[in-house]
Amino acid sequence: MAESMSVNGPSKAGFVKLQLRTAYGIVYRDVSMNPPREAQPAEIPLIDFSKINGNLEQRQELALQIKQAAETLGFFYAANHGISEQVIQAARQAAQSFFEQSGENKMKVSKLKSDFFNGYHSKGTSKASPNEGIDYREAFMWQYDPVYDPDEKDLNAIPADVKPWLRGEDFYWHGTRHVPNFKNACIKYWQECLKLCRKLVRIFALALDLPEDYFDPLTTFPGADGVLNYYPAMTPEQAAASDDIGIGSHTDLQICTLLWQDMIGGLQVLTPEGQWIKASPIEGTFVVNIGDYLMRLTNDGWKSTVHRVFNRSTVDRYSMPLSAPSLTSNYHIRYHEASIMFLSSYTCGFDSSTLATSAENKLVKTPHIDTNVVSTLQLTDADLDFLESCGKEKHSTYELPSSNSSKLVSVFPPNGQKSLKKQKTFFRNAQPERGAIYENTRGRLPLQKPPRQPNQSPRTAEELEEQLKQINLETKQFWDRLMDSNPAKVLSPTREEVERPDYDASRMAWNGFALQNGGKEALCAKPYTYPQPSKEKETLFTAPAPTTNKRPDHRLLGEYGWTLETTNNNHCTTGSKRGYTNGSNQARHAKASFMPPSNLSRMHYEVERNKEGSRFDEW
């Protein structure tokens, strides 16, 4: 969630539009064309963290400083953070040893083997911002695993509702055993960062006038993503010619990020005025920034600010962020996932095909510090009974998503995959009747357009018409973006078709986008289910599975949130859910999920190959 968003009008002189993927879809920011300048200390202050271990008065002093910084840009430097240089340098060395390996070796722990985006992310496979270059960065990522939690956990007593959300995996540790001290150094660094984060969250609680231990029960099994970032050096010629970016403009998702960066520089932060400022390295410090989730919890009082790495360095750069902690996984991850599904291929840690099934309704419980909700939903007894039957608290305040509030989040404790359907039904049914609108927009500028509600069947002919109009518009916009990305790859609809004034996506013979995929094959899908009154089922349609794993297609698809899922894993190059088929004719059946970045809709597709009656034949 970007902290301020301008409407999608023309930019004023001296400014250009920056597109950001957010939980609300694409939003635009006007960004000054002035070159980045150094940050002022008041913008990104240097804070002495030694007080984190001090007495209450000292912790309160620290809390006050952090609060100020959090309310300003949400970025600060942490000095005297207590993590030993030896631990940091060991991790830094481990990163170098890992990235120095051959591509082939690194691919042995490729994220394609992961169910959750863990492992190695090769260069050029992500593009955080749609209108910046490709991310010129390699990364290695791992997620929270209670086995390594520095607060020791009884592995036999992990609550059942937490288990499905644990996303540590073993393959990336197995596949890096030959890299000297790799796992050990990574885990040690991660543990130290997590310990510091847990302390920091207590300071956050103090700063929010909450009991210091307020969040403690919620950080027992936190999301805590360890990442090693490697920004390879460019030659001077490459640097001069490059359109790439280190990591495109984005906000982080969780409570906060603790970032160690080396002394090369490149991290930039976007001020509310649209000026890039440099968060230049300061020896011995971490950069800490507030994430979307904490921004949400504080009703936007604390800022999750857009940042990026702009790197044309002729020397390698390394950084090591820990994005953490989220609240207890079962509460937090839903939110995290809901956000990430719109970040598409950005490597924040979730595989979008998992999201397709788990983040459908973006439900999260808002802790009660959410005091600025000006109207709350009074649930009926029947609703409360329903909640209770799902094992939920009966007397909480619930927000429902509203169609014209800028708030995304609905409030409802998730109840695992099983009850997802129930929850969906609940919200579908609940929403129109109650029409709960939350004017909870403090600190947030209006969005370019209200977020569309996902999977909501229209109730009336007017609603249907309205939805179709919106879909036509968004379809055209989506088509434009595909074309911008790589015209040769969009086979259908044609430019003439979408530019017709009476263009109606829902009436096209083939309601999809056909993308050339590796020569003669095409992947066709449509970005929306066209709404039918009182028909809630998504439309399925068929198309041949793509049979290539060529990188350009991967990028194109990844960027727009396509995922493919073969049901015939034997014939899938990656063997993973997000894999591409390997060109074998035997990969007969594939499933694809599609999440257009600009709206709140999510689709599943059946993509079938060589199957009689395939609608691909019609096309």
Ligand SMILES: O=C(O)CCC(=O)C(=O)O
């Ligand atoms: O490498 C950096 O300095 C920043 C990385 C970053 O923003 C991220 O991983 O979210």
Ligand SMILES: [Fe+2]
């Ligand atoms: Fe970041």
